[in-house]
Amino acid sequence: MIKKLLFILLLSVSFIGFSQEKxxxxxxxxxxxxxxSTKITFNSTLDSSIIxxxxxxxxxxVFSKSYKIKAGKNSIPFYKNNLAAGMYIYSVQNNKxxxxxRFVIK
Incomplete structure (x- = not known):
């Protein structure tokens, strides 16, 4: 009986840990x-700051900047400035x- 309870507890804890909302x-x-220039768009479930x-x-x-965003659809304009033509990887990071x-500059 104790083994079954421990198994159910372990299963529920792992399920909660792996089902985190993005x-x-x-x-x-x-x-x-x-x-x-291009426009980077994404959806956010809460108000926060991103990088x-x-x-x-x-x-x-080659570029890094912090932005304050609101819950819902967000868009950030990105300008080529002095970047050379080629492929780049862009990422949006928050605390979670x-x-x-990737995008390509012609």
Whole structure:
């Protein structure tokens, strides 16, 4: 009987631990590829602050900035500035999770 209770307890604890709700989701850019600017959009389930980071394909951080976001749909304009043409990985990070995707600068 004790083994069954321990098993059920372990199962319920692992289920709760692995079913954490994501607070940032549906990350995308449009247009992609782009020449001068693009818009990074995502949904957030709560008001928070995020860090937008852009890295080149070698992993070097070429852009990083903090933003305050609101619950719901958010969009951040991103300008090429002095970045060379090529593929980049961008990520949105808050205190709970990190979502990364890629975009191409023509």
């Amino acid at each position: 607070s940032v989701e549906s990350l995308s850019t449009a247009p992609n590829p782009f020449t001068n 937008l980071t852009v890295r080149n394909v070698l992993g070097k951080t 999770n990190v979502i990364s995707k």
